[in-house]
Amino acid sequence: MSDLQAVRGMHDILPEELPRWRRLEEVFRTISARFGYEEIRTPLVEYAHLYVRSVGPDTDIVHKEMYLFTDRGGEQIALRPEFTAGVVRALLQHGLLHRRSLWRLWYYGPAFRYERPQKGRYRQFHQYGAECFGSPYPESDVEIIQLAVAILKELGITTYELQLNTLGTPVERRRYQQELVAFFREVRSQLSAESQQRLERNPLRILDSKHPADQPFIERAPQIWDSLGRESREHFQYVYTSLRAVGIPVQVNPRLVRGLDYYTHTVFEFISPQLGAQNAFGGGGRYDGLVESFGGPPVPAVGFAFGVERLLLLLPEQPGQPVAQLYVASAGAPEAAYQVAMHLRAAGYRAVCDLQRRSLKAQLREADRLGIPVAVIVGEAEWQRGNVLLRLLSNGVQWECPFQDLLPHVRQALAH
Incomplete structure (x- = not known):
């Protein structure tokens, strides 16, 4: 029966593992409700162009990782690689943005990316996330991070670091990207092969590289802070000082960019030394232009997601319950x-x-x-x-x- 194997990168969740999953799901639901966030459920499949438009045609997700197929009607369909695009599509399709000026939403479920399987990272994986639509102000950034931290506290996860950065406005981000391209082109031949490809497609992602050859140049690369205007600096400073004021430790990381094209202003990431080299288990940021890019009104938004399989690696062990009393x-x-x-x-x-x-x-x-x-x-x-x-x-x-x-x-x- 050796041929009876799950598809590579997919995994079964066995009965003895499910109590820990249910524990996470219970906390997601409980803490989301305490913050006033309502659950939304979107389909596993969407039209592929939805993600090309939102995530960006030059991102790794679209370029290398999406599961794509053509259905019997000739439409190109994608298994969802992330949730935010589908949530925005649902808001617009059902006219929810006309019913309220602000929406707090959360979601949970499986997503799919064709990437190299490794511990806690699968091709079918699960995410919990939350999105706040309607506030351009840094207060919503602070609230969404507080929600994430409250979930970790409830789960008993304490060994992590919250990293914070800003990408400014789209104009400031483009200006910074041009500076990065000019800098990295001077040393292109000395970069890793992957970073040389990213230089043409998505140069900000070079800052995410873990390749030893890239590190000396990443350290000397321009920082986005020099490209920011006054309003972007004030927005970032408000988020940083407000988090510190409520007792949330935060580390500024000027190299943090996240992997999706739609981010503006605040970006953040949760990392843990317990996870090894691939140490991130969640993150998010602000995406003020995303709804408008779908043809909707200019609705600002901020959100985040946790990788559930990564959280499970950090979840403290608890004695299991018997199958019955x-x-x-x-x-x-x-x-x-x-x-x-x-x-x-x-x-x-x-x-x-x-x-x-x-x-x-x-x-x-x-x-x-x-x-x-x-x-x-x-x-x-x-x-x-x-x-x-x-x-x-x-x-x-x-x-x-x-x-x-x-x-x-x-x-x-x-x-x-």
């Missing part, structure tokens, strides 16, 4: 055992019973193997008297009780 074992009365199990489930307890016609001894051994703390034993003689047995599997203590009084006895047993 109660094992209903039959000792010659299987139909009665099913009745007892249904009664317990209706009362809100997690209960399982034997489906393999095993002996009582084998059933109790299975319950112990599953880590279930209490067995409810339904014996033929006891059932005829209207009773059942409860046994604590940790020490073997058991007692008989009337079926009609079972629930308080179960509460007592589980409290041990």
Whole structure:
């Protein structure tokens, strides 16, 4: 059966792994609601031109990583590589921006990029993210970062650094990009092969390079701060000082650019030394021109996303829960055992019973193997008297009780 393998870069989430996933999902939902963010769900597939328009035709995502196919109607379709473009499309398609001047939204689900699989990075991966549409002011940048930090705090993730930078306005960004191109062209032959390609397609991404050959030149490259006007400097300074004022440590990184073309002003990234060389596990920024580039009104926006598989690598280990609280074992009365199990489930307890016609001894051994703390034993003689047995599997203590009084006895047993 060696040919039965998942597609490279895809992965299964097995039952024993899912409690940690559910823990993340619960925190995403709870903390988002505390900040007033509403959930939005968009399709897995969109027209490919949506991402070319939003992410940028020269980005790595569009150039190398998108899953593209032509459907039976001849339309070019893409599996979503990120969520923001689909969220903007939904806002415009359904006229949501005419109903409110400000929207706080969050999302969660799978996305797809054809990149080299490695630890915590897959070709099908999951993201949680949040977007705030409607405020051009740095207060919304601060709020979106506070939301991200609140999620990490709730999860118990503390070993990370928040890095912050600005890309200014589109005009300032283009001016800075021209300065970078002029600088890197002087040393082009000494750059890595990938950076030489990026010099023509997306020169800002050279600043992201981890290749040793590029590092001396990245260190000497112009910084965007010199290209910023007064308003951009004030916007950045407000974000920085406000985060510090609420106790959020932040490190300014003038080389931080992020990988998508739509960013303006604030960009930020979360990194952790626990993740090795590929140390980023989330980030985002402001994209004031994105909605307008889709043909919508000039609506400013800011957002971020976490890579869920990366978060899982940082999530502190917690003791797992057994598959059930109660094992209903039959000792010659299987139909009665099913009745007892249904009664317990209706009362809100997690209960399982034997489906393999095993002996009582084998059933109790299975319950112990599953880590279930209490067995409810339904014996033929006891059932005829209207009773059942409860046994604590940790020490073997058991007692008989009337079926009609079972629930308080179960509460007592589980409290041990």
